[in-house]
Amino acid sequence: MNVWLLWILAAVVCGIIEVMSVSFVFLMFAIGALAAGVAAALGASVFVQVIVFAVVSLALLALLRPFLKGRIDRSGGYVRTNTDALIGKTAYVTEAVGERHGRVQFSGGEWSARTEGEELAVGTQVSVDRIDGATAVVSALDSSSHPPMRPTAAPSE
Structure with a gap:
């Protein structure tokens, strides 16, 4: 089995968890897994794939997640529905x-x-x-x- 397919599967699983949690954490992991899957498809070693996953996920958690949470929940707390x-x-x-x-x-x-x-x-x-x-x-x-x-x-x- 190709390693890039495992990364895509990991991205899908993270996406499903994100839909249930709506925390934007697993969304960042899903995007990181997609980036690692691209690296795998381009022939990068497993070590490089893991580094790509970690760097992309952490960068998105630090930079994009706060922006998304601010756009979705301006009150900074529980969203009442x-x-x-x-x-x-x-x-x-x-x-x-x-x-x-x-x-x-x-x-x-x-x-x-x-x-x-x-x-x-x-x-x-x-x-x-x-x-x-x-x-x-x-x-x-x-x-x-x-x-x-x-x-x-x-x-x-």
Whole structure:
């Protein structure tokens, strides 16, 4: 078996691991393995192939990975997705919200909502505390620190 095929296989394995981890570490190793595979295809010795792999991988880890992480995750921390990304959003009440039911609008849609003990009138600004299934659990915001929100729908006559 040709050695360059082993390097290509290593690159594919690193690529698969990268897709699962999204850390950009294995992406750099995959590119290093591809570079070593090119060196092998050009007839370089195994020693040179390993050096090419190490130098390319380490250089990319030091130079390219920080740039990529900064472009993908500007917050420098955990990227919240799905319902996690909705926690902390500001919404406004479109149908009075109590412990059992109500409606709020935020993030481009209207959600069923409930509170943990307080009654909130239509137009009240709220913060999304958590998502329980398809229901936003909300609490009132301090009205002095937030300007009033207006519905995006046309007023009824």
